[in-house]
Amino acid sequence: MEQLILYFTQAGFxxxxxxxxxxxxxxxxxxxxxxxxEEGKISRHLGFVEQGFLQYFVIVEGEEKTTYSVGHGNxxxxxxxxxxxxxxxxxIRALVDTSLWLxxxxxxxxxxxxxxxxxxxxxxxxxxQICCIDESRLDSLLLNAAERYKKMLDKEPSxxxxxxxxxxxxxxxxxxxxxxxxxxxxx
Amino acid sequence: MEQLILYFTQAGFxxxxxxxxxxxxxxxxxxxxxxxxEEGKISRHLGFVEQGFLQYFVIVEGEEKTTYSVGHGNxxxxxxxxxxxxxxxxxIRALVDTSLWLxxxxxxxxxxxxxxxxxxxxxxxxxxQICCIDESRLDSLLLNAAERYKKMLDKEPSxxxxxxxxxxxxxxxxxxxxxxxxxxxxx
DNA sequence: CCTATTTATGGACATTTGTCCTGCTATGCC
DNA sequence: GGCATAGCAGGACAAATGTCCATAAATAGG
Numbered sequence: 117m118e119q120l121i122l123y124f125t126q127a128g129f130x131x132x133x134x135x136x137x138x139x140x141x142x143x144x145x146x147x148x149x150x151x152x153x154e155e156g157k158i159s160r161h162l163g164f165v166e167q168g169f170l171q172y173f174v175i176v177e178g179e180e181k182t183t184y185s186v187g188h189g190n191x192x193x194x195x196x197x198x199x200x201x202x203x204x205x206x207x208i209r210a211l212v213d214t215s216l217w218l219x220x221x222x223x224x225x226x227x228x229x230x231x232x233x234x235x236x237x238x239x240x241x242x243x244x245q246i247c248c249i250d251e252s253r254l255d256s257l258l259l260n261a262a263e264r265y266k267k268m269l270d271k272e273p274s275x276x277x278x279x280x281x282x283x284x285x286x287x288x289x290x291x292x293x294x295x296x297x298x299x300x301x302x303x
Numbered sequence: 304m305e306q307l308i309l310y311f312t313q314a315g316f317x318x319x320x321x322x323x324x325x326x327x328x329x330x331x332x333x334x335x336x337x338x339x340x341e342e343g344k345i346s347r348h349l350g351f352v353e354q355g356f357l358q359y360f361v362i363v364e365g366e367e368k369t370t371y372s373v374g375h376g377n378x379x380x381x382x383x384x385x386x387x388x389x390x391x392x393x394x395i396r397a398l399v400d401t402s403l404w405l406x407x408x409x410x411x412x413x414x415x416x417x418x419x420x421x422x423x424x425x426x427x428x429x430x431x432q433i434c435c436i437d438e439s440r441l442d443s444l445l446l447n448a449a450e451r452y453k454k455m456l457d458k459e460p461s462x463x464x465x466x467x468x469x470x471x472x473x474x475x476x477x478x479x480x481x482x483x484x485x486x487x488x489x490x
Numbered sequence: 491c492c493t494a495t496t497t498a499t500g501g502a503c504a505t506t507t508g509t510c511c512t513g514c515t516a517t518g519c520c
Numbered sequence: 521g522g523c524a525t526a527g528c529a530g531g532a533c534a535a536a537t538g539t540c541c542a543t544a545a546a547t548a549g550g
Contacts, residue, residue, distance in 0.1 A: 176445060183444050196437050199430045205441065228423070235422045236415070242429040243386045249433065250383050253440050254392070257370050257476070258363060261507090280527065289444070294507055296529055448537090468498065481537055483499055 117143075119166075120217060133231055140227060141217040146170075152192060152208040152216075159197035159204050161218040165190050168214025169275060171283065172206045182286040184252060185211075187272060191245060192216070211279050261290045262298045304330075306353075307404060320418055327414060328404040333357075339379060339395040339403075346384035346391050348405040352377050355401025356462060358470065359393045369473040371439060372398075374459060378432060379403070398466050448477045449485045 120141055124134035141164070146152060152170055153159050165188050172184035172194070183206055186192050197204035198221060228235045255264060265288055269276060276284065285295040304325055311321035328351070333339060339357055340346050352375045359371035359381070370393055373379050384391035385408060415422045442451060452475055456463060463471065472482040 174441075174445065181445060183441060196434045199434060228426070232419065232422075235419075235426065239415070239422065239426060239429065242426065242433065246429065246433060246436065247383045247386060249436050249440065253436065253443075254361075254370060256440075257443070258361065258368060282527080291508055292528080293509075293530080297507085300529080467496080478538055479498080480500080480539075484537085486498095487500080 127237060129231075129233060129237075133233070137227060137231070137234065140223045141219050144216050144218055146210040146214045146216065148210055148213050150210055152210065152214075153194050153197070153204055153206075155205060155207045156203050157197075158201055159194035160201075161193065161220050162198060162224065163192045163216040163218050165192055166215045166217060168216075169211050169272070169279070170208050170214060171211050171287065172208050173286065174206050180286055182283075182289070184249075185287050187275075190248065191241070195245075195249075211283055212275075256289065261288050261294065262301065264288050265295070265298050266302070314424060316418075316420060316424075320420070324414060324418070324421065327410045328406050331403050331405055333397040333401045333403065335397055335400050337397055339397065339401075340381050340384070340391055340393075342392060342394045343390050344384075345388055346381035347388075348380065348407050349385060349411065350379045350403040350405050352379055353402045353404060355403075356398050356459070356466070357395050357401060358398050358474065359395050360473065361393050367473055369470075369476070371436075372474050374462075377435065378428070382432075382436075398470055399462075443476065448475050448481065449488065451475050452482070452485050453489070 117138055120138035121131075121134045124137050125131060127134075129137065144163075146168070152163065155174065165186055167188050169187045170185065170192055171182055172186075173180045173182045175181075192208065194204035194206050194208060196202065197206075201221065224238070228238055255267070259267065265284075268284070268288070281295055282292045285292045288295060290298070307325035307328055308318075308321045311324050312318060314321075316324065331350075333355070339350065342361065352373060354375050356374045357372065357379050358369055359373075360367045360369045362368075379395065381391035381393050381395060383389065384393075388408065411425070415425055442454070446454065452471075455471070455475070468482055469479045472479040475482060477485070
């Protein structure tokens with residue numbers, strides 16, 4: 117909790133505000149393999165990833181397709197479901213042991229009203245979130261699988277050790293067979 | 304301008320507020336083929352598309368790759384560039400004659416401060432924008448080119464008449480040769 | 491009306507990626 | 521230790537998509 121208070125203090129809130137805001141979050145650990153949210157349910161919480169890695173996916177024709185992934189320092193939620201409070205099209209699962217700070221939608225709305233500066237903070241958070249999605253979108257459109265694999269090697273080197281190849285392949289948008297080819301071609 | 308005032312009145316603002324907000328926008332027409340923003344420049348304006356259709360693209364290895372597209376009733380900007388005020392990675396071009404309402408970043412910030420209700424309106428706008436990007440992201444990951452073509456036929460039937468196939472192919476993420484195969488297979 | 495240019499179609503072939511399968515290795519469990 | 525299982529690599533072939541090209545139809549400009 118101290119880290120959260122520190123975080124909001126550094127973001128420009130007074131000590132009292134930071135404590136009030138931080139108090140709205142709850143802590144949760146998700147063991148490897150467990151779900152943050154399942155398809156069809158409503159994403160009621162926004163999570164800040166303190167540690168770990170999560171995979172967004174849908175099942176289409178019996179196959180899991182990864183649609184997004186987030187690591188520590190990022191926010192996680194099935195966005196459309198959380199924002200509109202409609203059933204989620206995606207499931208989200210921890211691929212490694214993960215710890216999160218959670219806040220629910222109503223509380224989030226409430227502190228936007230109570231603390232005007234928080235509304236502006238939330239605007240910047242949304243804007244930053246848009247930039248993250250945008251980068252992911254451009255990556256999947258402009259890089260090929262080999263380039264995406266190299267980028268992942270670069271940004272999350274520890275993941276390659278911890279996560280079975282079949283998940284890495286799904287995150288990269290290729291079959292395990294093809295990821296094997298990519299790894300072979302790199303070395 | 305009356306339409307804009309009406310729009311903001313219906314969004315819950317008082318007549319005076321709606322007039323003040325609408326007054327912050329300027330009108331611009333972009334003829335078919337002209338640019339809304341070019342790669343490398345900073346996206347200084349957020350635009351609301353009154354009429355028309357715009358294509359986001361980058362040039363990679365001499366080839367245009369479409370990264371996003373928007374039609375009437377949507378907002379347009381090179382998002383990361385507009386939000387962070389950094390040079391845009393993408394260019395945006397009108398594929399048909401297009402008309403827009405524009406607002407610049409500073410003015411947008413200013414009315415967020417002056418009219419508290421506008422901050423909350425802007426939050427909803429950002430959230431809605433996230434949902435739009437998300438839908439586009441899921442479409443490009445989960446639908447194949449033929450399905451995306453059918454969806455486009457469904458949502459923007461007039462485009463297929465107005466825009467040369469090479470652009471449609473680029474929007475769908477395939478070569479014109481392959482789009483020709485898709486059209487052939489549908490009929 | 492004629493010509494040049496743009497646009498659309500589709501053949502032939504190459505490349506990329508997926509599917510199916512086999513075997514090898516490592517690891518946990520009794 | 522031995523066995524069942526999960527994880528990974530890669531061969532052989534199939535399917536999807538790109539490249540290059542030739543042709544024909546549509547359109548614009550004089």
